[in-house]
Amino acid sequence: MNPFEILAVDSKSRARRGRLLTSHGPVETPVFMPVGTQATIKALSPDEVHALGARIILGNTYHLSLRPGAQRIARLGGLHAFMAWPGAILTDSGGFQVFSLATIRTIDEDGVTFQSHIDGSRHRITPESCIEIQELLGSDIAMCFDECTPYPVTRDYAKASMERTVRWARRCRNAHTREDQLLFAIVQGGVFPDLRRACVEALTAMDFPGYAVGSLAVGEPKEVMLDVLETVVPDLPHDKPRYLMGVGMPEDLVEGVWRGIDMFDCVVPTRNARNGMVFTSRGALQIKHSRYADDPEPIEAACTCYTCRTFSRAYLRHLFMAKELLVYRLLSLHNLHYFLTLMESIRDAVMRGSFEEFRRQFYARRCVEEP
Numbered sequence: 363m364n365p366f367e368i369l370a371v372d373s374k375s376r377a378r379r380g381r382l383l384t385s386h387g388p389v390e391t392p393v394f395m396p397v398g399t400q401a402t403i404k405a406l407s408p409d410e411v412h413a414l415g416a417r418i419i420l421g422n423t424y425h426l427s428l429r430p431g432a433q434r435i436a437r438l439g440g441l442h443a444f445m446a447w448p449g450a451i452l453t454d455s456g457g458f459q460v461f462s463l464a465t466i467r468t469i470d471e472d473g474v475t476f477q478s479h480i481d482g483s484r485h486r487i488t489p490e491s492c493i494e495i496q497e498l499l500g501s502d503i504a505m506c507f508d509e510c511t512p513y514p515v516t517r518d519y520a521k522a523s524m525e526r527t528v529r530w531a532r533r534c535r536n537a538h539t540r541e542d543q544l545l546f547a548i549v550q551g552g553v554f555p556d557l558r559r560a561c562v563e564a565l566t567a568m569d570f571p572g573y574a575v576g577s578l579a580v581g582e583p584k585e586v587m588l589d590v591l592e593t594v595v596p597d598l599p600h601d602k603p604r605y606l607m608g609v610g611m612p613e614d615l616v617e618g619v620w621r622g623i624d625m626f627d628c629v630v631p632t633r634n635a636r637n638g639m640v641f642t643s644r645g646a647l648q649i650k651h652s653r654y655a656d657d658p659e660p661i662e663a664a665c666t667c668y669t670c671r672t673f674s675r676a677y678l679r680h681l682f683m684a685k686e687l688l689v690y691r692l693l694s695l696h697n698l699h700y701f702l703t704l705m706e707s708i709r710d711a712v713m714r715g716s717f718e719e720f721r722r723q724f725y726a727r728r729c730v731e732e733p
């Protein structure tokens with residue numbers, strides 16, 4: 363039985379409104395998934411994240427296997443119990459982190475050997491061990507082990523890497539046993555349409571319940587990312603969820619949904635909050651700017667989050683300049699509320715058949731200078 367149901371399809375774009383059934387409840391799509399790399403959405407408690415409306419978050423195989431260890435988390439009841447998260451969890455396979463975080467790594471057909479970025483200890487991850495770790499964590503959605511290729515790479519490198527990712531996906535599928543966990547494949551192939559198409563063909567032949575688009579948001583220009591989506595998405599199965607990994611800014615979510623993406627994740631709302639960047643319907647602002655030193659207004663007057671109902675920009679700027687811990691929580695609460703509310707508005711617009719108008723108004727509200 364297909365756990366993904368399409369509830370509406372936009373007539374002017376590839377946007378869809380859907381619902382993905384997981385072992386920890388339904389996930390309404392299009393969805394933005396907050397990133398909880400080390401078993402926490404940084405600076406926020408699980409009940410705050412749930413109260414903001416999040417129903418699925420991300421965990422990370424690479425980080426959690428290094429610290430505190432997948433076996434330890436399994437002994438303590440699995441990742442949901444460990445972090446007291448009641449909703450769904452998607453765990454990334456570590457393919458990205460091994461290639462972006464680990465120092466000294468060697469890659470071969472069987473897997474990757476790397477040195478931990480934490481203590482320099484040597485580790486090895488294979489498709490089989492990647493699946494074993496995610497089954498120990500007990501996530502609702504696991505990701506196949508893949509190689510995330512940087513931008514730019516040569517076509518020859520992208521081809522060899524993509525073909526290995528396909529072989530690894532088959533090994534992941536053969537190693538996967540948990541019936542209560544969905545296993546998504548990750549499409550690779552760099553910026554080469556023929557390689558991406560060949561990858562989609564090989565992965566869809568293995569019939570996964572969902573497909574991610576990998577090796578985007580790795581430094582390529584936005585138009586390159588959008589071009590790859592134009593190539594890949596139409597070739598993906600219509601009735602399976604499509605997940606664009608590591609994306610993105612608010613405008614990327616709108617453009618990704620327009621092009622048929624159902625799931626997104628990105629550290630931006632929480633990471634940028636810790637750096638003082640907050641999002642509004644008119645664009646992002648840097649709270650540390652002196653222009654806000656005497657500003658009695660909230661971050662955004664129309665925002666209903668606790669931060670905007672309670673505090674002024676002047677006070678938030680004061681906290682930020684003083685490096686007071688409270689500000690990281692307050693700005694994270696606001697940004698996550700903004701991202702989750704944006705996705706809720708997108709879901710409503712697609713359901714009502716008014717997504718084209720929503721997209722027009724989204725850009726019309728944004729001003730050139732900082733709001």
Ligand SMILES: CCCSCc1cc(N)cc2c(=O)[nH]c(N)nc12
Pocket residue numbers: 397399420421422454455456457458459505508509510511548575576577578579580607608609627
């Ligand atoms: C917690 C982080 C989740 S998304 C990480 C990520 C981000 C981006 N941009 C690309 C990839 C990719 O190609 N493969 C994999 N496994 N992960 C990727």
Ligand SMILES: [Zn+2]
Pocket residue numbers: 661662665666667668669670671696699
């Ligand atoms: Zn707010």
